[in-house]
Amino acid sequence: MRTRLAVLLMVGLLVLYLVFAIRYGVLLIGVGEPVAVGLGVALFVLPLIAIWALVTELLFAVQAERLGMKLNAEGGLPAEELPLRPSGRIDRAAADELFPKYQAETEAAPEDWRTWFRLGLAYDAAGDRRRARWATRQAIRLSRI
Incomplete structure (x- = not known):
């Protein structure tokens, strides 16, 4: 809201x-x-x-x-609960550990918008907003096909 x-x-x-x-x-x-x-x-x-x-x-x-x-x-959103820092932000080290999983998933199915969307969420959790937006744009583009 x-x-x-x-x-x-x-x-x-x-x-x-x-x-x-x-x-x-x-x-x-x-x-x-x-x-x-x-x-x-x-x-x-x-x-x-x-x-x-x-x-x-x-x-x-x-x-x-x-x-x-x-x-x-x-039911395809990531289910992992990432630890939070005292500020309320996601702990980057924990997000960085999960990132290879979503990257491999996207490399295995590059035509699936779902994998790109989850990769965008992983980038966002890791603090890389530019790549998160790029991956999300890929998901949007692929969802239209």
């Missing part, structure tokens, strides 16, 4: 940003000076990039959540 509220807050802030950016972009273009016109145009382009990034991230999150729910319904 907290994540959804955070997403709604980000969308609200983006909308507020768009309103001000477009308003100031129109004002700057209306000045007629080349530098002001250039800045005004930039104020139209930058929000488009922000919208694209937000939509891309939201689609990724929705698709990953759907795959996670589907895998959970199938």
Whole structure:
């Protein structure tokens, strides 16, 4: 629930940003000076990039959540209980010990989205967010085939 509220807050802030950016972009273009016109145009382009990034991230999150729910319904989520540090985060050493299992599983069945999703969870538990997202994207891509 907290994540959804955070997403709604980000969308609200983006909308507020768009309103001000477009308003100031129109004002700057209306000045007629080349530098002001250039800045005004930039104020139209930058929000488009922000919208694209937000939509891309939201689609990724929705698709990953759907795959996670589907895998959970199938009983395919990892069952290991990893120890937590006092901060509440997963102990990386314990996650690193489990990682080869999921890597071997993915190498044995590279066309199965389930193995890629579990590998993404293993990367995430090990603290490698970039590879976790990459593996999850592979799972999403393979689930569509």
